[in-house]
Amino acid sequence: MYVIIVYDIKVERIDKVRKFLKTYLEWIQNSVFEGEITKAEMRSIIKNLEKMIKKTEDSVLVYTLRDEKYLERKEIGIQKGNKSNIL
Amino acid sequence: MYVIIVYDIKVERIDKVRKFLKTYLEWIQNSVFEGEITKAEMRSIIKNLEKMIKKTEDSVLVYTLRDEKYLERKEIGIQKGNKSNIL
Numbered sequence: 001m002y003v004i005i006v007y008d009i010k011v012e013r014i015d016k017v018r019k020f021l022k023t024y025l026e027w028i029q030n031s032v033f034e035g036e037i038t039k040a041e042m043r044s045i046i047k048n049l050e051k052m053i054k055k056t057e058d059s060v061l062v063y064t065l066r067d068e069k070y071l072e073r074k075e076i077g078i079q080k081g082n083k084s085n086i087l
Numbered sequence: 088m089y090v091i092i093v094y095d096i097k098v099e100r101i102d103k104v105r106k107f108l109k110t111y112l113e114w115i116q117n118s119v120f121e122g123e124i125t126k127a128e129m130r131s132i133i134k135n136l137e138k139m140i141k142k143t144e145d146s147v148l149v150y151t152l153r154d155e156k157y158l159e160r161k162e163i164g165i166q167k168g169n170k171s172n173i174l
Binding site for chain 1 (some may be wrong): 091137163
């Protein structure tokens with residue numbers, strides 16, 4: 001399955017969340033990760049995010065698609081996230 | 088078509104971009120808008136965003152799907168964006 005994760009997390013928890021997400025996904029924009037994962041990985045990501053964030057202060061959106069082919073992505077402006085400058 | 092727009096824009100331009108996007112889409116998270124639009128609206132959104140942002144400093148991701156049915160959305164934590172507290 002293909003996943004897009006967008007987060008709005010307090011600064012004190014961001015590094016931890018980013019380090020975790022980069023083990024599964026690619027960093028696309030400041031607060032966006034994307035990638036192809038298995039269902040088991042998806043469950044693990046959700047479970048860990050639920051532990052890592054503070055549910056009364058942080059917000060995470062997890063979009064899933066069965067297949068990346070349903071999705072088109074257009075980028076305007078600078079490309080912020082890439083493998084070379086992550087953390 | 089269904090669209091998800093995620094932006095990372097310098098603070099001095101955010102209000103203008105948000106006010107513009109809310110005329111077409113629903114505010115979902117701090118930097119995320121979503122909604123069903125026509126192809127003509129899509130062209131207008133892209134054209135206007137390209138004028139509004141500073142391409143050397145800001146970044147906007149525009150995800151499009153032919154149909155919302157291909158997409159599943161899960162939210163963890165607080166729901167930040169909604170019609171009642173936008174701007």
